[in-house]
Amino acid sequence: MNQQLLYHIALTAIPNIGNITAKKLIAFCGGAEAVFEEKKSALEKIPGIGAVNASRIIDHKAEALTLASQELIFIEKNNIKALCFNDGLFPKRLSHCEDGPIVLFSKGDFDYNTKKVISIVGTRKATDYGKDFCAQLLVDLKPHNPLIVSGLAFGVDVCAHKEALNNNLATIGVTAHGLDRLYPSQHKPVANQMLNNGGLVSEFLSGTKPERENFPKRNRIVSGLADAIIVIESSKKGGSLITAELGNSYNRDVFALPGRVTDSQSEGCNALIKQNKAHLLQSFKDIEYIMGWEAQSPKNNKQAQLFIELTQEEQLLFDLLKEQDKTNIDDLALKAKFPMSKTASLLLEMEFNNLIKSLPGKMYKVV
Structure with a gap:
């Protein structure tokens, strides 16, 4: 035991x-x-x-x-994996969230700590506009091979899971109940497919029902697991807005698909953009640009090439970190003149490559 x-x-x-x-x-x-x-x-x-x-x-x-x-x-x-928050295999992104779970259960085959993770959320009443955009977005993002996270709900969630599977992208569904059941039950066929390329994740013990209060808890994991949260259609008071707010609190990049001002299912997205709580999302190129996923030019730094290729931005942060024993993320962002979200993303990438180590108090040091 x-x-x-x-x-x-x-x-x-x-x-x-x-x-x-x-x-x-x-x-x-x-x-x-x-x-x-x-x-x-x-x-x-x-x-x-x-x-x-x-x-x-x-x-x-x-x-x-x-x-x-x-x-x-x-x-x-039931062949369920369980990870404690202090386990080396626990999702690194989620471990940086103060209110992240102390135990996480999962079924399937996937890597939490893959280099690129995107959460896609949205209304349960998705329109053809939202579904079509979601489908094309995942086709365009396929070369980056991101892990796709969502909540297996009706509408945008299940659309994201299905389109990920169609493009052979791993996808995981975060549930608001224990892994002894599936809600909604209509999505069991999709969930079964996900077990072969992705899986199911929950912090709840078996026997836990999909009670109303569990969904906001589920949403924080959807946000915490990802590098970026994409909101595709949401009403003015949609649950997806909670996920977006959580994403902002975790220093994640949030993107929202704009819609016509007369469309009720776009009110939430338009509000996020208007309030500067989300980047306006027109195509996958916006994600590539903001997240720094665009193709990089060859590096001239021979020392970096000895162990791993660093982008110019990563090299700048790495050089700043070498100047002191340990440095706060706020100081790094200020010296590098990078947005906080971009700084956090770059640091996480370098941590994955075992170049740096995160310390308590948002501090980082060179390994």
């Missing part, structure tokens, strides 16, 4: 202990197992925990451990 996983799952089963609090407990106690071994008096002294949360842990730990043991049996029986 994987003891570390057992105690991480058990911690998620303690009522009203969210992911931020759980990570704080693990950090102060030295591990998830240590949290359950601590006395109530010691737990109370941890900043931000207090008597109420300490009591919840003590009162519910036996029940939580039993539930976690049952969950381990379930995931083993």
Whole structure:
């Protein structure tokens, strides 16, 4: 039995202990197992925990451990993978999100940490305009081989999954329930295809139903897994706007497809663009340009070529990092004169290539 996983799952089963609090407990106690071994008096002294949360842990730990043991049996029986947030294989992009899950479950065959990841979201009442744009976008993005993330909902979500499969692009659906069921059930055929080139992802334990409050939680994972979030059609109060807002809070690039001012399913996208919360998206070239995915000219830096080719922008950041032992991302963006979102994207790329390492407090250092 994987003891570390057992105690991480058990911690998620303690009522009203969210992911931020759980990570704080693990950090102060030295591990998830240590949290359950601590006395109530010691737990109370941890900043931000207090008597109420300490009591919840003590009162519910036996029940939580039993539930976690049952969950381990379930995931083993159903060939489900589970990663703790401090596991080396955990999605690196999501690990940078303060409120990211402490355990993530998945089925299928894909790599969270592939070089390019795009989340595509939108209205459940997609028009032909939105569907056609989505289909063409994925045809055009195929040379970049991005991992496509969405939520398997009606409308834009399932369109994105289907078009990804049509173009032989890996695609994952983030669910708002446990992996013992599928909602909506009508999308089971698509979900089954995704298991062969992509898969399903959830932070919820088996038995969890697709309750209303789970969908905003699901949306933060859709945002956190990606480099960029693309909104293709949304009403004025669409759930996709939550995903876009989360993307902005995580320093992700957000793109929105504009529409006619008279179209109700474009009101949300037009508002995002108007409020400077999203880049106006007319074609895949906008994504290539903003994300720096355009073809790069040959590098002259022989030292960089010895281990990996760096773009001019990456080389600039790398040189700035070498000047000090460690540097804050804000200082790097200021010195390089890059937008924060672009700086974060470039740093993540270099981290994937094991050139730099991220540290607490948004600090980075050369490996």
